[in-house]
Amino acid sequence: MQCLQNILALTLNSLLLYFSLSKALECQSDQGNLIKVDQSGTGDFTTIQQAIDSIPPDNVKWMHILISPGIFREKVTIPVNKPCIFLDGAGNQLTSIEWGDHKDTGESATFTSSPDNIVAKGITFKNTYNIPPNYNLKNKIEPALAARIYGDKSAFYNCSFFGLQDTLWDAEGRHLFHNCYFEGSVDFIFGRGQSIYEKCQIYLTAGKYTPEHPNGFITAQARNSSDDPTGFVFKYCAFTGIGEAYLGRAYGAYSRVIIYHSEMSESILPLGWDAWTYHGHEGNLYYAEEQCSGRGAGTSKRVPWLKKLTASQLSQFVSISYIDKEGWIAKQPKM
Template identity: 75%
Template sequence: MVESLHFPLCKELEVKMQFLQHILALIFIVLLYFSISKALECQLNNANKFKVAHTIRVDQSGKGDFKTIQNAIDSIPSNNDKWIRILISPGHFREKVTIPANKPCIFLEGAGSKLTSIEWGDHMDTCDSATFTSSPDNIVAKGISFKNIYNIPSGPDAKKKVEPALAVRIYGDKSAFYNCAFFGLQDTLWDVQGRHYFYNCYIEGAVDFIFGSGQSIYEKCEINLTAGKYAPEYPNGYITAQGRNSSDDPSGFVFKYCVFTGYGKTYLGRAYGAYSRVIIYKSVLSDAILASGWDAWRYVHHEGNLIYVEADCKGPGANTSKRVPWLKKLGASQLKKFLNLSYIDKEGWIAKLPKVS
């Protein structure tokens, strides 16, 4: 009898304890959310809203605070909420660099993309091979080259390989790159997710060298195909592989006022997702662009869901008369919502970045 009474009482207590644990867990999550949200609102120096709060200097000769970029990043406290500038001297930094998710508000400033470079040569797989990985929100880079040298032959007799070997992998929201360069052959730039802005950047590769599910604007960038230079045996290249997967997914790649150049022949993109979206506006397309322009890839017979747009472009590769029949045309009002910075910046985060020009 005691056992039969004891069991229901224990179960009742267990239920109450479980309920209390759920409440405590919920409170913890709410507090954590507000803590992270606050941390992600990066604070500018009160004396001058365009200045960073602190500068860390990286110089391989030992004249700075650190000799490596990774050591400089490691020195920044977790959940930092003030803009910290890492000023990187000219040089070829042979290191693999990772910014973890709990270190937002970092401004990496090099001496110029021709003077400051971060180089590595991993090729294990897409998730591990990136020379530079950025996971937190609110990251800015200026005047730096990011290179994965594995696929890029260093001499006429070097073995040519076309394999995934990333230069950069970007996870965080509100990330911006100014006057940077990205070098690779396959999967150069993994624009994974989140809202990103690339201004006056150079990006090169042969296969899917701008790919992912990012919601990004590429403005005044040079996009350079190198398939004909480094992998002439490869029949056709692919510039983009955008991974939008549903009709309500806000992601997409927008290229405006860009120049598409290169060696060999390439598609402007292929569908990495069932609702892949790429818009090219007022850009110059070289004769490297194949006449058909776009590839449905795994989504043949579902092309109606793909949104590929070319508007007001010029150059020998801009003739759309032989493009795929499912190339979209958007009205002026539809097009405008993608061309305006508000597509990636409704709350004005770009204006709040530390001064980069």
């Protein structure tokens, strides 16, 4: 994931996030602000990027971009000065954004969202490098992102994310992923986001596309200090797939992942977690599994440093207030 090469990028985006938060932007109603994207030419634009480009900088009104069914073969970027955008697809089985870039996590993403207040519904985000239709065992396994999300207060509903290594870079900010699908093999949900994944499907492909690397890693969370509020929370999710994987490995010295009331198949390795480069400092890592079920959910053989949370500790994470104390989700466009 080219950690050293991305330090500057993350620092810059942290500063951008800080300044955007300080403005406490409140997006106004989307009444009448409809842009239609249709490849047939019957809409306002034929590409999603054209629709985004048409929105004025520093917009404060929700802009509703209605996207027709189809495979949109383009890289899509929402720049940091264009908040308040609602990408409304026809369903994750019908509307898909696909590209096949690779190598650099800072450049390879099919979809990049940098501003605050972004909503996406019913869209598939796919990086086709190493997976169909570009599946090729001769291709080196390397970072090939489907999406990278920097901005605060971003929500994704009924979306799908396909990749192999580093599928979703949940980089910075508070995010909600509801009823979404994630597919990959190596660190395919990674970053320093403060996010809740609710009723999502997480599908491992280590045994399908990477037979030479049978053990995958699902998460790589990058929390870097004891007072860092970030972490990934999975609630009411399903972890399945082909091959075997650790639930996560530490991408930061204080990496944090909580899994609650979720189903785990036999694809989950008994140890569950890996300290990665932080062996000897496992006490700083914050991994917990509570009230999970399934053949891979047994914790008797888990790493000895797996946390056991009290009811009070658990409630701090599984409550929506973990990411939404001020009620920003209710103020977004109605799904």
